[in-house]
Structures are given as C-alpha cells and as structure tokens.
Amino acid sequence: MEVMSSGMAHAKEDDEAAERIAGGRPCDAVPKIRLRGVTKAFAGPSGEVTALQDISLDIADGEFVCLVGPSGCGKTTLLRILAGLEKQTTGAVDVRRADGDRPLSRMVFQEQSILPWMTVEQNVAYGLSMRGVDRKRQKAIVAHYLEMTGLGRFATSYPHQLSGGMKQRVSVARAFADDPEILLMDEPFASLDEQNRLLLQQELLRIWEGTQKTVVFITHSIDEAINLGDRLLVMTAYPGRLKAIVDVPLTRPRDVTETRADPRASRLYMEVWRQLRDEVLKAKVGGEGIRPAPAGNRA
C-alpha cells in the first residue's frame, strides 16, 4: 500500500527542480527509468524524420506517468524504446530491473495486436506460458483477468469473433496477467465505450495501487491522464520534446468518478489543455517548417 502515495511523495518544493532539468525529476532513490538526451530519428522517404529530440526524464519506481501530446509527436516511439523494441539514435536509456522472476515490461499496443491464431484465453496466457508458469496457475490468473475485463464468456473465442473494443480488452488483460514490473500502455482504452473505459481505469488504478508497478500510459484524453497519473508529461509537436511536466495534486486512492467532480482536476485540465492546444495547432500547420509525417502511418 505504500505505493499508493509514491506519486504524492514529491511535494510542491520539487517542482522547480523538475523544471530546471527539463523533465528530469530528481528522485531520492535510483529511478526505475532514466532517460538522458534520448533522440530517435527514422529514415523517411524525404530524408530523416526526427521522432524524438533530446528527452531527459526520470520515472520513479511505482510511479504512474501519463504521456500526452499531439498525434505523431513520438509517444509510441518513446514507449517502444522503453520496451526495447526500438533503439534510440542517441542518448542513454536505463531501465532498472528489480526482480528476476517477473518480466521487466509488457506493452499494451496501440494497434490491434492480439494473436489471431490463439483463442482469447491463450492470448491472455501468452506471457505466462512463455515464462513456463505452470498450467494450473496460468488458468487461475487468466480466469481472473478475463472476468475483470468482462471477457469470461469469450474465453475460447478467436479474435476475429470479437469486436474492436473487446480485442483491446484482451490486450490489456494479456499485459496485466503477466504481472510485469513496468506496464507500458499505448492508448489502451481508446476504442472502448465510456462505461468500459471508466471501469478499466478504476481497475487499472486498483491493480497499480496493490502491486508496486511502474506505469507509463499514453492517452489523448486529458481527463483520463488526470484520472490516472501522478505526473503528466506534455510533449511538443514534431519533433517530439518534453514541453512540460505537470503534477497531479490529487490524493490516492482515487475514484475516477469522483475525480471528475474535483475542482482541482478541472483547473488542471485547463492548464494541460492550454499547453497542448499550441502544440496541436503547430502540428496542424506543420510546426517549425518541417512537414510531420501523417499520424498513425505505422498502424
């Protein structure tokens, strides 16, 4: 339960220091994730595309960080670098491993990513079976997360028999079930209806509060970011840099429905929206004279 307050451990006095080192929050302990001067460039058809520029950032163990920014600013790229699926062009990425038994990080991908050749329960059990967890435990864990995501009835269905939102829930269940130290979530609730989104947000908070996980969560919804995060990282439009880091001054444990009514949340919403609006507009007119690649072109 001590995790609950880990995000709140950084009180106001830390804010100035955080601003000074451009996104690097000074952590008392060694940070779980440490990025220094991370840049990522892709070879595009018309020269290089700089997806990320000079990102420096510390994320504490057990912290819940939300990443917001205009489409195409490099959020997914950053997450993929953290997952080790992509290598940064320059800079240092340091992800600290605490425990040899649990997987370090698992990703909920932005696009449809559940394996078409496996049933829903096989998909959810995927990480567990790759680690050789014994069958009985696998079954129990899978049943738990299927129920949590409301997919119990579809355990033996194949993905082509599911709706888009259901597939996304399978993807969420798959990442949760493997119990990683770090959860990397790329707009995991984007294709869900409002009710399911709120339910899963609440569930995610409950899991996070109970399990010491570090979460990096990408979302386009400022509301969602405020509901969930300890800190919001606002990114600039192309090329992606850290524009601002905003602390969420709400107490834990949180109730996502109560958060909506909290006046601090609405103030925060306005603040983040102001930061984002400029960037979204810039992205629209093709910020800094370079045309950003179309969003989501990889999906």
Added chain:
Amino acid sequence: MKDIKRALSIASPLALLLLWEVLARIPSRLTHFVAPPSLVMVTVWQMALTGELWQHMGWSFLRVMLGFAAGALPGIAVGLMMGLIPTVRAALQPIVAATLPIPKTALLPWIILLLGVGESSRVTIIGIGVFFLVLVNTMAGVMGIDPIYLDVGRNFGARGWRFYRTIAFPGALPTIFAGLKLGLGTAYLLIVFAEQIGVREGVGYLIWQAYDTFDIERMFAGLLLTSLLGFLSMTALSALERRWVPWRS
C-alpha cells in the same frame, strides 16, 4: 434459385458423361482412342475385384505421402528460417532462385543414376518438387506476418524455438497450406512420370502399361484412379487446414 443452381451443377457433368458415352460408342476413328465411361467403370470394377486396383492406388499413395513428407517438413523448416533471419535468407536466396526453375522431371534421369531405379529415386523426386514449393510459400508467409505480431512475441518473452512455435509458424500457416496444396498437386504430376520405369504397380505404371498394350480402357481407368487419389488427398489436406487454421473463417 438455389435448387436450380444445384440441379444444374449435377446435371451438367451427367450430360457430359452421357455425350461421352454416346460418342465413344458410335463407330468412328475416335472409338479407338476413347473408352466409354461405362466400360471404364467395368474395368475399374474388375480391377477392384482382383485386388489389382488397391495395389496400384496403395503404392502410388504411399510414394506420394513419403515424398510429400520428405519435401514438406524440411521445406517448412528452411522456409521459416529464411523468412525470419535475414542472414540465412541472404545466404540461401540465390541458391533457391537458381535451382527453383529447373523442371523437376528433368532431374529424374540423374536421380536414377544416383540412387538406382528403386523406391528412393521416386520418393526423392517428389520430395524435391514439394520442397521448393513449400519452402517458397513458407518464406513468403513468414515475411508477410504483420510486424506487430513479431513485436508481441518479442515483448512477451518468446525466444528461440518458442518464437517459431507461437509466432512464425502459426502466422505463416495459411500461406504454408497454400504451398502444401501446390506441392500435393505437383506430387501427383511427378508420380505418374516417375512410375514410368522400374515399377510393376502404381497408377502411373497402370497408365504407361496401358499405353504399351494400347489398352484404352485400362488407360482411362488409370486416369480415373489418379484423379481420385489426388482429389481424396486434397480433400484431406483441406480438412486438416480447417482444423489447424480455425482462426481463418
């Protein structure tokens, strides 16, 4: 409307058989070269009674299955590796590209010199024919897997053999089956050719022996049995596909 379609699809082959029967029985130059279906059936029936029919079909089926397995399994294995590992692909691609276009039938004389006229040369030529088709399709299947699934495998800790088993193989399986079907077709093409010499049983032998003795009824019986074998094997393979690729529907 549906009934009419069904009736048509039954009636048209029957009409063709009838036409064939009539034409084959009107005395003409054609009569020497075309056996009427009724007589072909009688021949088949007699062969079934003497047990000769099962001999021919059994041997051909066995050879095809052995050759098919001998070609398909390494074809899948090499194809998976070529599809997944760029260095393996770079090393083997030119060899495959150079040997692929060789007509497999043209290899038979050399294979017989090498292995003799026994069963091994027949199984080998079928194996070679199947191998290339399965290899090329498996490789294409692996390379066609949506990269997101490769990422999922890597992110969820699938290494080595487990990666092949859970990502590369199932991901390529629909295309692998396309290759297997092509391979099976080629296998029956090759068996008729390969049973031309050095055998006393098999559907190919039946056809070539009928050729030597100018026995048109037997020749047509051989054609019928070969198609029947091919049809049954293909049906079995399709059933296997529906079982193993249940996510494709």
